[in-house]
Amino acid sequence: MISLFEFKFSAMGSPCALNLYCNSQQQFDAIALLCVEEVARLEYKYSRYRSDSFVSQINFAAGTSQTFVLDTEFTALLHYADTAFNISEGLFDITSGVLGNVWNFKSNKNPKIESIAKTLALVGWEKLIVDAENFSLPVKGMAIDFGGIVKEYAADVIAGLVRSHHIKYGLIDLGGDIAVVGPHLDNTPWQVAISDPQTPSKAIATIPLMSGGLASSGDYQRFITLNGQRYSHILNPKTGWPVKGLAAVSVWAPQCVMAGTIATTAMLKGEEEGLYWLDDIGCQYLAIDQAMSIKTS
Secondary structure: OOEEEEEEEEEOOEEEEEEEEEOOHHHHHHHHHHHHHHHHHHHHHHOOOOOOOHHHHHHHOOOOOOOEOOOHHHHHHHHHHHHHHHHOOOOOOOOHHHHHHOOOOOOOOOOOHHHHHHHHOOOOHHHOOOOOOOEOOOOOOOOOOOOOOHHHHHHHHHHHHHHHOOOOOEEEEEOOEEEEEEOOOOOOOEEEEEEEOOEEEEEEEEEEEOOOEEEEEEOOOOEEEEOOEEEEOOEOOOOOOEOOOOOEEEEEEOOHHHHHHHHHHHHHHOHHHHHHHHHHHOOEEEEEOOOOOEEEO
16 A cells, blocks of 8 residues: 655755655665665765865865866756856856855854955856866866755756656655655645745745745845845855845746756845746746745746
């Protein structure tokens, strides 16, 4: 008899969960182990927080003559990063992670202007040439950061892995990045709670999901208050300053990685432009402004 099984674990700095309808506990345990191992593989390869990751090796060698041979997966993610950069008009930039080095979101103090300017010189996707046989970062201090891509990508990968083992119903949750394998066994949707930006432990809305991916971006976990104004922890790669705009955006798309890129880009564009852009591209979203009003597609 098919039953719903759940397994919770931690990965990529986030609480994660697998919710799958399987024929037995034994089948579920075997698939869960494969999923956890795959998430660990992706974290080991792409996390900038691990000094032994492949991404960290590339970042440490920035500005030197050392080059790297990239596999098909890594090259594909770089090409995806290029697409994200272009559709966001340069706002979604995986070289912008270095800006986090000059902002302390616990201090509520402005960094020195010269520090921002100096770090901005290290930002710029257009500086990179994606050559799979000889890839490198051209300037010392530059870095690539897949933080806005890899967890969402991992959710999609896990959903595909689960389907390859003939599981048709389930939901993957990697720290709030969701990939739906299929609806509940009775064909009803999964009800996914959206956190209240002012009280993250509570839900401000619930979104029913039957397929695809859902990703959220918001300032409720990390933000900074400057001169009485609340700013997101999300940093504009063109100015080096935190974004002031929407409190949170959740986006549904056929793939979780697409949803994540759209949600982050909307946050980076600010409230008015972000909402206009979401409507203009015709995506399905739920956005929350600073007054805690909900806007939906």
